[in-house]
Amino acid sequence: MSAAAAARLLRLAPRRLQVPKASPLAAISFPLPRTTPLSAASGRRQRFCAAAQAPAPAYAATGTAGEAVGEFRKRLRVADVKGGEDEGAAWVGKELAVRGWVRTCRAQRTVTFVEVNDGSCLSNMQCVLTPETEGYDQIDSVTTGASVLVEGVVASSQGGKQKVELKVSKITVIGKSDPTSFPIQKKRASREFLRTVAHLRPRTNTFGAVARVRNALAYATHKFFQDNGFVWVSSPIITASDCEGAGEQFYVTTLLSNSTEGGSLLKDIPATKDGRVDWSQDFFCKPAFLTVSGQLNGETYASALSDIYTFGPTFRAENSNTARHLAEFWMIEPELAFADLNDDMACATAYLQYVVKYILENCKEDMDFFNTWVEKGIIDRLNDVVEKNFVHLSYTDAVELLLGSKKKFEFPVKWGLDLQSEHERYITEVAFDGRPVIIRDYPKEIKAFYMRENDDGKTVAAMDLLVPRVGELIGGSQREERLDYLEARLDEQNLNKESYWWYLDLRRYGSVPHAGFGLGFERLVQFATGIDNIRDAIPFPRVPGSAEF
């Protein structure tokens, strides 16, 4: 009966009102030309059309003709037209539609040029309008920032900047943009200003390109690790481990809830008898923090699945307002079981070369843009990473090199001290002429408790991978797999062994030599794009005093 009742209901006339004919959506479903040219070239992304099942006749009643939920349609993008080697020449004569945002609108005597960008690539589609173009009466609304649908025929372009342009037969303004207040204008805005309008900055060439390259680096990361049999594990964001001193960690709490009008009252915060915060009343019944690293958690899964990687956000409540720091950033942390430091270094090298090669091959237009406008020579530098050998250097040799250089550094150079940015940059940019350098075997006193002690008793099997300009891109180590050594290190650093009970368990039950590294993803984006401020390498930067958007 219920099935029959359901069928009866479905046969009822559709209750949804018809969308007015004037809706711009009706025009959006524009078919691809039947003779779509095949474009096999670098920079073009493979398209996949996921065919959903067509709705059964009885259910088609839920949508009217033209609105039926059908296949998830392939959309034509500017990158599909202009992204190949011939930059669109094969499309000449074809009819198509482009939807995007206006970058510029330039009126000449008898024609108007409108540059439309849909975000799929750096290039705009140059659209040529004449007074005969349908919708030309809306030309006053075709301003920078407006969204439009343009339909027409692809033609060879007379101008030198592009191979093809669109002779527009019809233009529809979808959303207007007030040219007097839209903050992204043709005159180049500073990156400092663009940070204040982070919600609109992806409409600029620079930030569109950063977004696409960042996306490609993320996907290349997943591809590299998946192809090598690693399992992605999400490490926890909220943690009860206060493993680096709370001065650098954010608290996560519900004790400060705005239950009263005007803000949290201190007297409403639960307290113990001696005037301290009563954490037992908090959500997790104890202090909780935002993670600073997923490594320890990653090691648990590596101790079962062999090779894993994390890719997620991490946080530092460091009061640094510099171009190199973010309070919220993304980290990639692979962990390899049955591995030593050499395997770790080999993995880091292979990974870096893979992702750099990937963006050079798949983001050619964006990379040319960075090479021209952001950091001249960046493509050559990245090609060097792919093609040249990485230098391997012990920490001890690095210190000797620095001492022997006769250069005056701001920070002192001495065995046992950490290397500063200026030292790292000297090593990569001067001593080794721009090649990546891996420094290994650091003094144990300046490294974390979990790093494996070398047999000399003075150093640990740790490595940093340095690159020009950015400095330390990757930091890794072999982990201390011997329980007694690990417990000794925790004691030396006055860390509470009870808090690490589960981490120590990994050494009690089937401990294995294992190694891994951490890579700050935004630093990788900086390295790949040449962007000098890390706040421009992440969509919505979080720094002291700023959590807008």
Added chain:
Amino acid sequence: MAAAAAARILRLAPRRIQVPKTSPLAALSFPLPRTAPIAAASGRRQRFCAVAQAPAPAAAATGAAGEAVGEFRKRLRVADVKGGEDEGAAWVGKELAVRGWVRTCRAQRTITFVEVNDGSCLSNMQCVLTPETEGYDQIDSVTTGASVLVEGVVASSQGGKQKVELKVSKITVIGKSDPTSFPIQKKRASREFLRTVAHLRPRTNTFGAVARVRNTLAYATHKFFQDNGFVWVSSPIITASDCEGAGEQFYVTTLLSNSADGGSLLKDIPATKDGRVDWSQDFFCKPAFLTVSGQLNGETYASALSDIYTFGPTFRAENSNTSRHLAEFWMIEPELAFADLNDDMACATAYLQYVVKYILENCKEDMDFFNTWIEKGIIDRLNDVVEKNFVHLSYTDAVELLLGSKKEFEFPVKWGLDLQSEHERYITEVAFGGRPVIIRDYPKEIKAFYMRENDDGKTVAAMDLLVPRVGELIGGSQREERLDYLEARLDEQNLNKESYWWYLDLRRYGSVPHAGFGLGFERLVQFATGMDNIRDTIPFPRVPGSAEF
């Protein structure tokens, strides 16, 4: 001079002490047989060998022979041997090494069977040892949980459970495990217990399988969106938007720092004159929270790049300790520009069918395990998702269906009320025989402010995709692109328009019809695996009172 100095240093004898010959690492570099069979079959993951540049002769000095950092070597895994159609038969006669953890050790009269699992697949490698096996004197250390390296020759197996086994010539115990205290034993532990040892539970069949399927679902997600030209955008985790009422959001703060021994003192918390928390002294100079959704931020990038998706953690400080809730979970939120609700539904359908098909094809062994031990019939149910049409139903029709069913529900059914889990399950499991159902066009009063008002003035273009058992898997909508309508909705819901200034800007400057959806990734994992408690679908669950590990 600097270059010459560097060269001189590099020519020095290596300073690193040679690793003792007995190190188990020395035995780990076991070469693949030269005639390794090519296994092309479902369930086997494609292997990629990233070839790093060989080090220059001078640089080789930094590592001793046998320890040189060379290529990132391809590792042989149990899945490589047993993962094909022939389950390893082609490997018979080949020598190989397996490294992993002992699942069971069974001594017979003249031979000992050791099941070794390396986490690459569900299957163990059954290893056959005799007293002649080198290392047999350590047999007492070969206990459940110990890590071992076994070397030998693949042979056909006499037992019925597997096609091949390893006749072991040499076994090395890498890390021991105390059988009296190791909590993962042969007798099946309850999932509730395993949650208390979340650091070791991936060594069980169930949680190893969940981890692999979860990994595969994540990768399939990236593949689907990348192949369709979407750009991955990381939305911010820390946000100043208190957009759902602070009762459900976690505060992120540095005001509670443990600067005093024994815990935070209330008197140390900065206060205003009227006794409230002085947020201007906090890290972000205003209250900050953990995000509950990346959607609004995603819309900003969709308004520039056309199609984007987020995949990151989100948080709810909901005091729910049920099997369906997590305080920290992962969300996938695509956003499509120039799209309406039909496009959104088509995308959600295509996505779900893609990822389900992907795991059925790539995780066959794990899926068979779930089908046998977790939820009988799950493979058929998932095949139905891939092959059958999804039902499309308006909210109004759904209510009529429920009212007409004559079934007594715990919660009332009435137009204008939200559908409860019991209603959703009835619709999918009873009314439509287990097929996925998309319910669309909900009353505007029960939906969020950003959903586009339909022309009837009473409903909004929202949709929920329901599946059996899990219920609501996807929730989506077309967004309100009309500025005046959006402002009216904010007013109706007493939300502060000033807080949404940047979101409203998207409607002021080139607004486009756009739509998107949100999918709780852990619910997807539940749906794909049949696991009934959501805490078992995430590596380290966060729920009220629990943030261990």
